[in-house]
Amino acid sequence: MEFSIKIYKITSFKTFDYNIKNQIQRAVLSIPFNIAEGFELQSNKQFIKFLYISKSSCAEVRSLLRICERLEYIESKNIQELIIESKNISKQLSKFINYLKKSEI
Template identity: 90%
Template sequence: MKRFEDLEVYQKAFEFSIKIYKITSSKIFDSNIKNQIQRAVLSIPLNIAEGFELQSNKQFVKFLYISKGSSGEVRSLLRICERLEYLESKNVQELIIESENISKQLSKFINYLKRSEIY
């Protein structure tokens, strides 16, 4: 793999971040929640990219864990948005599933890198 853009998990995280960013750009969102969820969702692909560019599996794993944590933060914020009735439950559940899938993919990638010879 020569570019982080070629990683499937990066591509999914990137598209997910664009989706969440567009959804939360509406004026109905409280500015604090809007800013927090947008920062958290952007953190997912950005940390994948940053970790990849460090060219060290150990450092890359560290940044993948940060991405995974940000994925959890987004899920929590989505549930808050649901309770505040900024988003419908059905939409929130679909977004949570998408975030969980990215998180699972990150876990598999982390485990792969940790088992590799150059970790």
């Protein structure tokens, strides 16, 4: 959630093209929302499906961050930090997916 809030704040307080701003905010909010939604279904199979959606939202955010960098909406240094954070979240999601696949819960 902290990553989502960070991106949301950055894009809220700067001048962005509406479409990019809207898309990155929706993508970043999709990360924790899909985790919560999948968890609530109380099925590992369904939960894993929603974790994959969260993981792909991380990739979408990274792509949008690269576009923001090229359009000079966000400084390159900040972009790099955000991309690293997004990759770490993706790795955590992958590990959790693998754990759930092996789990008999």
